[in-house]
Amino acid sequence: MPPLELRIRRKAQPRAEGPPLEVLRDVALDFPTGSVTAVLGPSGCGKTTLLRILTGLDTAFEGSVHHRPRRIGMVFQEPRLLPWRSLADNLRMVAAAAGLPPPRPEALLERVGLEGWATRLPGELSLGMARRAALARALAVQPELLVLDEPFASLDSESAGRIRALLAELLAEGRTTTVLVTHALEDAAELAGRVAVLTARPGTLSALLDVPPAARREPAVLRAALVQA
Numbered sequence: 333m334p335p336l337e338l339r340i341r342r343k344a345q346p347r348a349e350g351p352p353l354e355v356l357r358d359v360a361l362d363f364p365t366g367s368v369t370a371v372l373g374p375s376g377c378g379k380t381t382l383l384r385i386l387t388g389l390d391t392a393f394e395g396s397v398h399h400r401p402r403r404i405g406m407v408f409q410e411p412r413l414l415p416w417r418s419l420a421d422n423l424r425m426v427a428a429a430a431g432l433p434p435p436r437p438e439a440l441l442e443r444v445g446l447e448g449w450a451t452r453l454p455g456e457l458s459l460g461m462a463r464r465a466a467l468a469r470a471l472a473v474q475p476e477l478l479v480l481d482e483p484f485a486s487l488d489s490e491s492a493g494r495i496r497a498l499l500a501e502l503l504a505e506g507r508t509t510t511v512l513v514t515h516a517l518e519d520a521a522e523l524a525g526r527v528a529v530l531t532a533r534p535g536t537l538s539a540l541l542d543v544p545p546a547a548r549r550e551p552a553v554l555r556a557a558l559v560q561a
């Protein structure tokens with residue numbers, strides 16, 4: 333399978349007044365199948381925009397995306413579950429939309445620590461639980477590409493720890509090409525095989541490096557490698 337290939341020459345956001353805001357410029361990245369890439373960069377540099385372009389949610393840019401897989405699982409900061417449908421239905425609907433046979437929602441929910449919640453509505457969940465439900469929904473499409481936008485943001489440490497452990501287990505399987513946007517170097521060091529760093533807006537690629545194995549135990553090793561890059 334050829335790598336997913338992202339080529340952004342320029343991405344600008346129209347504004348109500350004034351010229352368009354240039355958000356991204358000259359970002360060229362290949363994502364080999366099964367790789368886990370963390371995208372780091374200052375707030376507002378275009379990380380979420382990059383994910384939206386990568387997944388095809390945003391097509392208004394100059395450039396191209398090649399070899400985008402068919403089944404894409406996404407977890408955004410805002411869980412975006414359908415509020416009037418049970419968690420099980422939320423999972424079934426994305427699987428059906430992906431042309432997959434009905435999944436076993438209970439098993440997927442159990443995997444993210446939400447056993448017994450299949451018939452409940454999203455409004456009954458805390459943010460941490462909703463984020464985990466969104467991850468279960470992403471897994472329900474058997475994703476070839478998994479995209480995670482700050483999956484640990486605004487979570488208490490217990491919820492963040494549960495999701496981190498789950499992702500570490502999942503990503504270690506090495507089957508799913510994963511792109512993880514994060515502000516935390518520790519998360520990149522623990523979960524990713526490599527790190528792509530964007531500059532401040534307009535975001536452009538300033539470094540792409542493999543995570544040194546020692547950084548898994550000591551994230552400062554990654555910080556030092558980034559300073560040198």
Ligand SMILES: Nc1ncnc2c1ncn2[C@@H]1O[C@H](COP(=O)(O)OP(=O)(O)OP(=O)(O)O)[C@@H](O)[C@H]1O
Nearest residue numbers: 345346353355374375376377378379380381382533
């Ligand atoms: N729909 C939109 N309309 C106008 N401007 C937008 C839109 N979406 C994003 N932007 C602007 O584009 C820039 C990049 O936004 P984006 O959300 O991609 O950054 P980010 O790196 O993910 O930020 P953060 O780390 O704070 O989540 C920001 O300045 C933002 O205000």
